[in-house]
Amino acid sequence: MSICQKIVVIIFIGLIKISFLYADDNQQLQSLRSAIKEQERRLEQQKKERIELINNLKKQETEIAKLLTSIEKNDLLFIKIDQEINNLVKKIDELTIKQKQQRTILSKQLENAFKLGNITGLELIFSGEKSERNDRIITYYGYINQVRQQQIHDLQDTQTQLNEKRIELQKKQALHKTLQIKQKEQQAGLEKKRQNRQSTIITLEASMQLNQQKLVDLRNNEVKLQEKIAQAERESRSIAEKEAKQAKYIEEKQKNQSYTLNSDEKGLMARVSGIGKPQHQFNWPVNGRVMHRFGELLQGELYWKGMVINAKEGTQVKAVADGRVILASWLQGYGFVVALEHGKGDMSLYGYNQRMLVEVSDKIERGQPIALVGSSGGQNASGLYFEIRRDGKALDPSGWLK
Secondary structure (H helix, E strand, O other): OOHHHHHHHHHHHHHHHHHHHHHHHHHHHHHHHHHHHHHHHHHHHHHHHHHHHHHHHHHHHHHHHHHHHHHHHHHHHHHHHHHHHHHHHHHHHHHHHHHHHHHHHHHHHHHHHHHOOOOOHHHHHHOOOOOHHHHHHHHHHHHHHHHHHHHHHHHHHHHHHHHHHHHHHHHHHHHHHHHHHHHHHHHHHHHHHHHHHHHHHHHHHHHOOOHHHHHHHHHHHHHHHHHHHHHHHHHOHHHHHHHHHHHHHHHHHHOOOOOOOOHHHHHHHHHHOOOOOOOOOEOOOOOOEEEEOOOOEEEOOEEOOOEEEEOOOOOEEEOOOOEEEEEEEEEOOOEEEEEEEEEOOEEEEEEEEEEEOOOOOOEEOOOOEEEEEEOOOOOOOOEEEEEEEEOOEEEOHHHOEO
């Protein structure tokens, strides 16, 4: 074989090898692209599942709050019905004693009338005697008959009342039994919903095993809270401006030392005057141990912008200062949240609640219950998340608390 032929053969073999290598690289590239697409598809599916889980959590916690409200109302109704039943039983006992006494008196009167024998008022009338004594006896018999008729009427009235009270008692007892059955059903439903909620939380936590994913969620929760507060402030701006103008007008009137504020004006001034400097002047919204403090590391580069106070579920959450409700809603990561505006850019925020006791635009007084402690928003333990903000910036709330 000549040198030229050898060169041609070598080139040919080289080309074949290159084509094989190119084919392998191309196949690997296609496989890699498919794997990336599959991973993206899985991530998208996981994202949808997480959104669905969060929506389920919101729905479950809302249903639990409604059930607890219904159970509380039934408990109050139970107390009322028990009192009514006790009063009815007491009234029936009193009427029974009264009936017995009336029967005894009437029986004695009839017995005495029978003992008088043949000397009756009717005989005296037809006897023709005109004596004054006979007139008195006839009049006396007339009085006796009137009294007897009245006593018979009273006895019948007592019997009617007794029958009515017994029927009413039967109705109350039937209602009491119906409520007991309903209460048991609600308690069973509540327990099931709590189990479902716990299952949802476990599934959510499993999907957030990676710290990076949890960090992303915490960032998103904070952004959504900021957006919700900003939206609430925009929606209540007209009311805030109106109250600020009213306060300014009242301040002008106060310059006249003889002017005395009425209760409405006092409430308005308290709502719009802000919370002042942090001088440990306010009572705590709930009593309990502080689990997380302002500025403490939360996750990654995130820090707590409020404080978490450990407290028993169902404990009343009280407003630290006079204000107006601008937000009362369920938010991802914070559960049921109540935000109060105090004027001059000051705001207090209360989260993780079991349920809320107030609505947007409600005027709130210092120390007024606004919610009940819970673990909404997917928390594992009951407590209160508490923030204080000034001009949108979160500040250490401990400076204002006694």
